[in-house]
């Protein structure tokens with residue numbers, strides 16, 4: 271997924287480096303096209319209720335405007351930055367990188383709230399302040415060693431100073447994406463940052479800088495598509511694909527396959543005893559247990575029912591796997607905080623650990639599995655799996671029933 275999101279920028283980078291004379295670079299009028307692309311994506315993001323993107327787009331638009339303003343101010347210089355000299359334009363990527371990293375990590379308020387409007391305006395304001403203030407003069411006073419102000423080999427705009435600074439930002443960003451937040455939006459934001467760096471390096475040609483904005487908007491478009499797919503197919507609570515994804519899988523099921531329905535035993539009683547919130551945590555945990563078991567594809571069918579799809583029909587292997595799933599759930603200790611600790615009520619009621627005010631419980635599941643028959647439709651197969659589940663419940667629960 272990340273590479274697809276980054277692909278417009280990677281393609282642009284290759285084209286700029288190796289094919290700078292491509293006619294496609296010169297067919298669009300810039301900067302108008304860049305602003306039009308930004309406005310279109312902003313509209314699309316707002317329509318899709320993904321308004322966080324508006325913060326990013328405002329920042330990107332003001333970055334592009336600041337880039338043009340600084341480029342015009344430095345128009346006497348052929349490249350972005352004369353060797354060994356810090357221009358205002360050279361400070362821009364450093365400032366943008368920090369602003370974007372900040373935007374990536376801070377919680378974003380609703381745009382309709384005053385705090386949202388403030389955040390929307392503060393990013394662009396910071397950039398324009400950076401351009402207006404003589405930051406380059408202040409930086410020059412720091413008397414950096416001349417080597418850090420030399421251009422990178424093959425680069426016209428970026429110096430070693432930029433390289434080190436941007437490398438650190440990129441490192442922090444990639445760590446955040448991979449360790450903390452694994453979702454398409456994080457990669458889309460990283461793509462925007464990448465676009466600003468490319469835009470900076472190629473700003474000596476307005477067409478290239480304009481294309482970097484177009485590539486960034488394409489990256490956001492791809493991210494929006496992933497976000498919509500996620501909304502349509504992934505269950506919010508368990509993070510498993512939900513019924514729509516299951517039906518699409520069942521429609522392209524191979525000849526040798528099997529389907530299993532499972533649900534939590536006495537879940538109504540569990541909810542009544544520990545509360546709906548704790549019940550939700552159990553379903554979440556069940557989702558992560560099912561997702562971690564190899565050799566099957568797990569879906570949340572609805573409520574406390576889950577479906578497992580197997581791409582083989584070997585009865586021994588199926589029985590073994592069903593048993594593995596059943597035991598994985600039954601043997602997982604759920605630590606539940608007692609309600610006499612209200613101050614910690616929001617911080618995860620179900621987790622591993624021990625303590626005086628905690629109680630360990632176990633939940634069990636029942637499973638009903640059926641091997642796909644010749645000519646059987648997905649609905650018929652699901653219905654038989656449901657009957658097998660019913661048989662497992664009748665047989666006393668916490669067992670797996672496999673039918674041919």
Ligand SMILES: Nc1nc2c(ncn2[C@@H]2O[C@H](COP(=O)(O)OP(=O)(O)OP(=O)(O)O)[C@@H](O)[C@H]2O)c(=O)[nH]1
Pocket residue numbers: 533534535536537538539541545546547548549550553572573574663667
């Ligand atoms: N916490 C929580 N409970 C849910 C959710 N979806 C369904 N339930 C509950 O799951 C319970 C299902 O109850 P029943 O269908 O009677 O089944 P059961 O109590 O598990 O009994 P058996 O299946 O016969 O063992 C109901 O109380 C629903 O409210 C959910 O998303 N979160």
